[in-house]
Amino acid sequence: MRKFFFIDRTGFQSIALLVWLGLGAGVTAMPGTARAQSPDAEAGRKIAFDRGKGNCLTCHVIKGGDSPGTIGPELKDLKAKYPDRDELTAIVSDETKRNPTTVMPPFGRNHILTEQEISAVVDFLQTL
Numbered sequence: 001m002r003k004f005f006f007i008d009r010t011g012f013q014s015i016a017l018l019v020w021l022g023l024g025a026g027v028t029a030m031p032g033t034a035r036a037q038s039p040d041a042e043a044g045r046k047i048a049f050d051r052g053k054g055n056c057l058t059c060h061v062i063k064g065g066d067s068p069g070t071i072g073p074e075l076k077d078l079k080a081k082y083p084d085r086d087e088l089t090a091i092v093s094d095e096t097k098r099n100p101t102t103v104m105p106p107f108g109r110n111h112i113l114t115e116q117e118i119s120a121v122v123d124f125l126q127t128l
């Protein structure tokens with residue numbers, strides 16, 4: 001009877017351990033928690049890389065992007081360079097305000113991208 005009780009206890013502990021491991025695997029497999037990027041940053045990456053949307057790769061080297069151009073600077077460490085996200089939003093919306101002779105299209109002013117799309121792109125830029 002004592003032995004039986006012992007087996008029963010370890011059996012219960014194994015089940016508890018399996019449930020705990022299973023929960024852990026379930027949580028890490030959930031979208032958003034396992035990925036380093038937020039859903040908005042992921043959407044922003046798609047917009048930035050889309051040749052018919054942001055088309056940022058035409059001028060910028062961006063980590064993970066194919067066949068970039070080099071008319072603009074490489075986009076990296078932007079969170080350190082522009083800690084205030086409003087600065088990045090302003091650059092993407094209308095860089096001519098900062099530099100009247102820039103070749104970078106004013107994505108907001110020209111309605112190439114919506115405000116929401118620019119916000120997602122800025123989320124993505126902050127991950128670089």
Ligand code: HEC
Binds near residue numbers: 071095
């Ligand atoms: C036609 C070329 C061109 C395209 C397309 C372009 N840019 Fe630029 N971008 C530039 C240039 C050139 C600069 C350098 C600053 C300037 O000209 O005022 C720049 C600067 C920047 C900067 C500041 C970088 C720094 O290190 O200070 C950011 C951020 C940026 N671009 C983001 C983007 C994003 C996001 C897109 C796509 C939505 C994009 N750019 C599309 C040409 C471009």
